[in-house]
Amino acid sequence: MTDPLLPAWSEPFANPGHALRRPLRVRGITREWAWGGATGSGVRVGIIDSGLENDHPDLHGRVVENVAVEIGADGPIVVADEPRDLVGHATACGAIIVGMAPDVELVSIRVLGGDLRGKGTAFAAGLDWAIENGIRVCNLSLSSKSEALFPVFHELVDDAYFRSVALTSAANNVPGPSYPSLFSSVFSVAAHAEPDPFRFYYNPAPPVEFGAWGVDVPIAWREGRHTVATGNSFAAPHVAGLVALILSKHPGLAPFEVKAILASVADNPGRRHPWRTRGAGRPASVEAGPESDEPREARQGTASG
């Protein structure tokens, strides 16, 4: 189904096959080790979006703070916000994360609804606030092709990375680059269609590094409602949920360590064919496949490859 017209960030994940084969994995890393028994406890997750509806039943009372970015005469300021969702999208993302990591603390950082001319500035201010306020995982639902915002986003995501804040961001299905999802320090996510929140793939051919469930996802929507949604922006919070689980069990991991763990326990196919690997000379700490030493029952949604 290769079509040169399509940006097709989801394509490797839509039909997982040869493109996702990865011969080498880090030895001893299993899902059980990574997040077995974890609940997300102690991890603050920021939702930079349309505002969380705190009393939506699917959020289970896990929202601890609501702020909004306003653009004042002297630039952006972060103020306390009402516990409501202008659209429904933030609540959908928050509920996906709580569904996977029920004890996380959600922080609503609303950047939508204000003056659109300040959108990039508001987003930057919201992310900056998150970095300064103990957020460990941040789910972003905004992307831009604007070259003017490229350096702004680049500096921010680097800042987040160096301060061990994991940013999950939906890839944008438009031709050409869009930011910040395609920066290397971000957990960029596209959608796959397999209905399992814990099924995810690592893409060895970035820029989009992860594929997670994002098609026909039952979601929370505003005013206590529910609906069914498709889009990369519903895949990204699934990865945010996994990151929150890992960080709650292993506090202090840097984003690159979390990425390495996710890559090691992803559902990529191809691990039953060690003879296809590069062969001799690999480090002793790396194995051609964990099938033999990894408890299968610890892995949810094991790939069929």
Next chain:
Amino acid sequence: MAPGARKPVGTDAALAALVAAARRVDVARVLDGDIETRLLQSIVDATARLFDAEAASIAIFESNPDRLEFRVASGEQGRGAIGLTVGPTEGIAGYVFSTGQAIALSDVAHDPRFNRQVAERTGYVPRSIAAAPLLGDGGAIGVLQVLDKRSSPTFSLRDMELLSVFAGQATVAIAAARLERDTGRLLRRALVSIDPDQADGDVDAIIREVTPGLDGDAEVPFWRLVDAVVRARSANGPPLALVAAILEVLADHTASSRGGIARR
């Protein structure tokens, strides 16, 4: 330019050259009329057909006040939306516009509040909707929506990607139309600065002759044109050479633009 110097020597020759060159530029008037609306209409018609959908529509961002205005729509169910406006962060269209993220929602008929703003005014509440942003280099300029795919209650990944491709086409069409409009304005100002007594109708005729077929691909020639017009407006001497330079740029640009349109 100093007052009193507004009609420099050589004006008649300059105008004659303009008119002659406008004819010489050999621009096919295949895109006359309201180019933007016609192109957008063809895109929503194709989108609705491709998705076998009840309706498709395009909303364009307008400022003062900020709003998304539904400019074109396809299908019986969609036509009621033409001319309606929604807030730029309101509902699905507003969300997609303000975040740049394409999304689809389905099974929405059970929620009467879904897309209420539009639904109340059109009497049409969709069961499913997919929306993709029209992303220009400077940010989103609008939203392309598809309502109620007939063959399936939901939208697939491929649907979302195809929708984004169509949105890209719509973005190019709008950029082309806007560049053409802006170029027309620049030419009008250039002509009027050369000869303030030139009748409006004559100016319009010249501009119409020269501008069809321009598009947004060739950024550099466009700015060469802008620079040339600026020089023409501030010139004290005979502007004939500058006008010729403008037309040369315009001719190059038009020729390359026609190639660009043919490729699409």
